[in-house]
Amino acid sequence: MLAKKEQHRFLLDLARPYIEEMFRYFNDEDIMVVLCDHDGIILEGKANENTKRMLERIRFQPGADWNEQVAGTNAIGTALMEKKPVQIFSAEHFCQGWHPWVCSAAPIRDPFTEQIIGVLNMTGKKKLVQAHDIFWVVSQAQKIEQAIGFHLMQQNIFSFKSVLDTIHDPFVIFDMDGRITRHNDAAKFLLGIKIGERIESYMDAPIYQKDLKDLSNKGMQALFRGKDGTDWRIRIQPYKMGTYLFGGMAIFQKIGSKTSIHVRPKGNSTRYCFNHLLTKEPSMIRLIKLAGKASFSDKTVLITGETGTGKEVLAQSIHAYGPRRQGPFVGVNCGAIPKELVASELFGYEGGAFTGAKSQGKKGKFLLADKGTIFLDEIGDLPLDAQVCLLRVLEERAVFPIGGTEPIPIDVRVIAATHKDLKKEIKKGNFREDLYHRLNVISLSVPPLxxxxxxxxxxxxxxxxxxxxxxxxxxxxxxxxxxxxxxxxxxxxxxxxxxxxxxxxxxxxxxxxxxxxxxxxxxGMEKPSTDLNKTYESSQWAGRKKKLTREILIEVLKKTNGCVSEAARLLNVSRMTIYRKLKEFGLE
The missing domain is CATH 1.10.8.60 (Helicase, Ruva Protein; domain 3)
Structure with missing residues (x-):
């Protein structure tokens, strides 16, 4: 039993304050609070002396095994079997000696792998109403899980730092069975990893239970070749607390790629990432999720939205989040380049290609963006003859510098943006329909403010x-x-x-x-309708206060175009009352 307690020392230490809290509340009652391990063995119990003696007679004490296979139906064993909180009342117990008791149990899970590491149980005489409070048991179990999460971050700080330092690379957390329980977007979209799969299916050599146990002393390395032929090196580190091993964390890195996200590419790079997109609006949250998914695709993205909505911030965020983040991000404002210079700016030119050309030639924006992303802002302003060249580049994945005789292959991800309605521009003859369809593979629309x-x-x-x-x-x-x-x-x-x-x-x-x-x-503020004052002066609100309901507040704010001061005057209340009611009605 001492060895068992030592193995679960971390769980005992973290759970003890919450067990003590429950015991203090019930210390005069026939109630006992116990903590069990993941096998259903009681590690520690707390009760007054009288209750403890009664329960010891029916083998409810530290060291006893209450797994359902051993003890039949009971709260601890059933909670482990069903993997959820349960309450077993009186005669529902398998053992007749338990019929005077009611037991409530809730599993305690590791917050990262979600595997059950223990059970919190409260047992009391069935006549006691307090003993029936399963919700309190669940609440205390959740508090223990939160404490575990905090301490795991402390304990595994170096392991988590490794993960965070390579957060854009695929990484997974797996349990002691090798079952993947967590992964990031890179693992999902680059490798197709799914929750529940076994980590060994992403390794060229099998991983055995012994290998997992050895993680507590050292890490591991393995290799993996993806379906697209890409080779990955896998670094596996232990995920543990104290001497208790929960599983491991695997970080996938492309062989031959740089290993630190802190190395900035030379030349153009990004200033923004998804953290700069401040929002709590559901439409924007959905947009960011879609953009995050788009980060791991090389398909062309077309971002639409009014001027000033943050289209370039979104474009830079897509680049900074995905696997091309190590490469350059080259932004081009298509509307700011003189028409006669568009081709040379985008595609470059050979030396002596035209009068005034540099003798050594010049790389165009597409070549400068090789292995990275080119952002074509205001694509709707691109001249028609340049649209033809751009279409050819997108189709052939190669550029023809002015004066050149051979195409130069490029590896560039294209993101375009516009504030114009390109479908209308197509009807006007200002934009090529074939180019529109080539650009509009992944469509993202940024809502106005x-x-x-x-x-x-x-x-x-x-x-x-x-x-x-x-x-x-x-x-x-x-x-x-x-x-x-x-x-x-x-x-x-x-x-x-x-x-x-x-x-x-x-x-x-x-x-x-x-x-x-x-x-x-x-x-530029819209004035309320001139009829508004007459309407409300002749209404029930003129000169007196009535109960301000949600419907009335919405109606008045609509008529005042959202002007709180005007609404307050018409309703004969203070501005602070309006703000207080907005919060009360959930209209902020």
């Missing part, structure tokens, strides 16, 4: 922090917040950032008031 008003507060607070550079940020008046949330923002996020920066400059450093906002913003 007016359709994600729930993100305005997040964005404003972020812009404030960035602009203040560590200094104390000014507060924002309620009326200013009202304008921020009701304005239409034709310039989207770019305009919002500009307005915040201007307001900070004009403010006194303490509070941003309506007087600190740009005049064009205030002039």
């Amino acid at each position: 007016r359709e994600r008003r729930g993100d305005i507060s997040l964005l404003v607070e972020s812009f404030l922090r960035d602009a203040c550079e560590g200094k104390t940020c000014p507060q924002i008046e309620d009326e200013v917040w009202g304008i921020f949330h009701s304005y239409q923002w034709p310039g989207n996020i770019r305009q919002l950032k500009n307005v915040v920066e201007q307001a900070i400059f004009h403010s006194d450093g303490q509070v941003i008031t309506i007087n600190d906002l740009p005049q064009e913003l205030l002039m």
Whole structure:
């Protein structure tokens, strides 16, 4: 039993405070709280002396095996068998000696591999109402799991650091049976790994139970060849707490590729990643998930959205998240290049190809982006003759520099973006339909800011922090917040950032008031209908307060175009009441 306790020392130490908490609550009652290991063997129990003596007579004590195969139906064994919380009441027990008792048990899982590592059980006389509280047992088990998660991060800090340092490479966590329990997006999309598969199916040599046990002393290395012929080196490290081994973590790295994500590619690289896309709006969360999936594909991406919505941030994030992150990210504004220079800028030229050309020639943007990503911003402004050349490059995966005689193969991922409606441009004859279909393989549409008003507060607070550079940020008046949330923002996020920066400059450093906002913003605010005052002056709200319901608040805010100050005046309440009701009704 001492050896058993030593093996599970980590679990005992972490669970003990929560067992003590339960015991203190019931110390005068006929109730016992016990902790078992993953086999159903009781490691430790807590009860008053009278209860302890009663339960010892029916073999409920440290060292006893309560696996269902040994003891029949009981809460501990059944929780292990069914892998979920259970309550066994009185005569439901297999053993007749347990019929006066009710038992509630909840499995305790490792939060990373989700394998059961123990069971928390509460046993009490059936006449005691408190003994029937299975929800408290589940709650305490969850608290123990949270404590385990925290300490596992501490214990495995070097292993987790290795994972985090190569987070863009495929990695998996597997249990002691070799069953994969967690993986990242790279493992899913690059290797096709699925939860429940065995880790050895991704190794050229088999892995045995003995190999898994040896992980506690050392790591392992293995090789794997993917379906596409890519060779991977696998580094496997132990995943444990104390002397208890949970399984392992496997990190896949392409053979011949760089091993550190901290090595930045020379030349152009990205400033943004998905963490820069601040949102709590469901539409944006779905977009980011799709973009993350697109990161692991080489298919062409077309990003559409109004000016200032963050199309380039999304494009850079796709590059920075995927396997091409080690390569260059080359951005091109197709609308900013003079028509006569588009071909030479994109595809390059040979020496002496035209008057004024450099004698040694020049690489085009596509060649500069080789092994990486080229971002064709404002693709809708690309001249028609350049569209023909671009279509050829996309189809043949090779560029023809001006003056050149041979194509140069390229390995480039293409992301294009536009604020224009390309289907309308096709009808006008300004954009080639065949090029549109070649570009629009993966389509991502970024919503305008007016359709994600729930993100305005997040964005404003972020812009404030960035602009203040560590200094104390000014507060924002309620009326200013009202304008921020009701304005239409034709310039989207770019305009919002500009307005915040201007307001900070004009403010006194303490509070941003309506007087600190740009005049064009205030002039652009839509005025409420002139009939609105008459409507409400003749209504039940004129001059008196009634109960402010959710429906009435929505109606008034719609009529005032979201202007909180105007709504407060018409409803004869303060602005703070409006904000309080917005929060109460979940309308923020």
